[in-house]
Structure formats: C-alpha cells, structure tokens
Amino acid sequence: MCFGARARCIGYKLLILALISIIANILLYFPNGETRYASEHRLGRYVECLHGILGGGILILIPAAVFIGLHHDDCSGCFGHADCGKSCAMLSSALAAFIGLLGSGYCITISALGLSHGPYCSTHPERNWIYPFTQSSGGYLFEYSKWSECQEPHNIVHWNVTLFSILLVVGVIEFILCFIQIINGILGGLCGLCCSHEEAYAC
Incomplete structure (x- = not known):
C-alpha cells in the first residue's frame, strides 16, 4: 500500500472537481449566458452564496495542492530523519x-437548499419576481409540468436544477475523497510512506 501515491491521486481528482465546481457556480450567475440578471440582482439567494467557488472550489484547491505536493514536503524539522x-x-x-x-460540506448544503428552494423568477411578464416553488420542499423537481410557471429567465428551472445538481454531486464526491484522505493521512503518518521515490509518481 502506498499512502503517498494515493494522496497524490486524490489531489489530482480534487483539482479537476474543484475546477468543475467553480465553472458551474459561475454559470449559475448567468442564466442562458445573459449577464443582465446578475447586474439587476435577480438571482436566487443560494446562487450568491459562492458555494461552488468558495466551498467546492477554493477550499478544495488547498488540500488538492497539499496532496499533489507531498513529494516536496519532507518536514525536515523532525531532526532530519x-x-x-x-x-x-x-x-x-x-x-x-x-x-x-x-x-465540500458547505457546497453540498447550499446545493441541496438551492434545489429544494427552487429558482427566483418572474411567473408573469412585468410582475414581481418570486420563488414559486418554495412551498413544494423540492417536490417541483418531479413535476415538470410546473416548470413553465417561470417565464423569465427562460428555462431558468432547467438551468438551476442542472447546475445545482452538478454542484451537489461534485460536493459529495469531494467530501468522500477528503474523508478517504483523512484516513489515508493518519495511516500514512503512523506507518510512514511505504513507497520508493519512483513509485510515488505512479497514479
């Protein structure tokens, strides 16, 4: 068993997932690729929580960088051993x-709330914007016929459901990988890295 190589494999996977999370969160700010809803502050409350950029992105890039850079870290302060x-x-x-x-936990929580709460949209032209699916507690996700209630932005329900679902799945995978690395790191710390220098790059 090679604890160091496993950690670096996890690091590379987290790096890819973090980038996906950041991109998905950015897309949430621009429904259908339009910028005016962000400038007019007509985005849902959970869209603006930065859960994909901060939680599933930046806070995942930190451990990813640590895991990938393990072969540079010999912690020489341990008396040179x-x-x-x-x-x-x-x-x-x-x-x-x-x-x-x-x-990742933050990303999962906000994504789940965003899916349950539903999008912020206008149900009729030139009327106030509301959260039409709040009371459904996520039930609207399976009632596709009601999605057309949101008339503006166009296809906002599809947009939100797709991106929040991606962020939820990415967050869950990140959480699992980080949990595995906690166990791997503790075992590796107790047992020491068991690989040769050449093996450490195998992934």
Missing part, C-alpha cells in the same frame, strides 16, 4: 483534508 519527515507530511495532509471536508 526522513521517515519522521514523511510521516509528518502525511499527518499534515489529513489536516488539509479536514479543510476540504468543510468546503
């Missing part, structure tokens, strides 16, 4: 993974 240094590095990766748990 290589084994001790490698164990120290693995334990620090477990702490970084905890940050990832917080970020």
Whole structure:
C-alpha cells in the first residue's frame, strides 16, 4: 500500500472537481449566458452564496495542492530523519483534508437548499419576481409540468436544477475523497510512506 501515491491521486481528482465546481457556480450567475440578471440582482439567494467557488472550489484547491505536493514536503524539522519527515507530511495532509471536508460540506448544503428552494423568477411578464416553488420542499423537481410557471429567465428551472445538481454531486464526491484522505493521512503518518521515490509518481 502506498499512502503517498494515493494522496497524490486524490489531489489530482480534487483539482479537476474543484475546477468543475467553480465553472458551474459561475454559470449559475448567468442564466442562458445573459449577464443582465446578475447586474439587476435577480438571482436566487443560494446562487450568491459562492458555494461552488468558495466551498467546492477554493477550499478544495488547498488540500488538492497539499496532496499533489507531498513529494516536496519532507518536514525536515523532525531532526532530519526522513521517515519522521514523511510521516509528518502525511499527518499534515489529513489536516488539509479536514479543510476540504468543510468546503465540500458547505457546497453540498447550499446545493441541496438551492434545489429544494427552487429558482427566483418572474411567473408573469412585468410582475414581481418570486420563488414559486418554495412551498413544494423540492417536490417541483418531479413535476415538470410546473416548470413553465417561470417565464423569465427562460428555462431558468432547467438551468438551476442542472447546475445545482452538478454542484451537489461534485460536493459529495469531494467530501468522500477528503474523508478517504483523512484516513489515508493518519495511516500514512503512523506507518510512514511505504513507497520508493519512483513509485510515488505512479497514479
């Protein structure tokens, strides 16, 4: 078992997921590719929580960078002992993974709330904007015939459901990977990195 190589594999996966999360969150700000709704402050409350950019993005990039850079971290402060240094590095990766748990957990929570609450839209031309599906507690997700109630932005329900669902799935995967790395980091810290330098790059 190679704890260091596993950590770097997790790091690369988290890097890709974080980028997907950031892109999906940015797209939420521009329904149908239009910028005017953001400038007019006509976005849902959960769209503006930055859960994909901050939670599933930046707070995941931190542990991803730590995991990927493990081969540079020998923690030489452990009296110059290589084994001790490698164990120290693995334990620090477990702490970084905890940050990832917080970020992904935030992404999951806000995505679930965004899906349950529904989009902010206008149900009739030139009328006030509302949350028409708030009382359904997410039931609208399975009642496709009601999605047409939102007339502006066009197809906003499809847009929100798709992107919030992507962010929810990405957040869950990130959470699982970070949890695995906490276990991997603790075991690696206790047992030491068991790979040779060449094996450490195998993923």
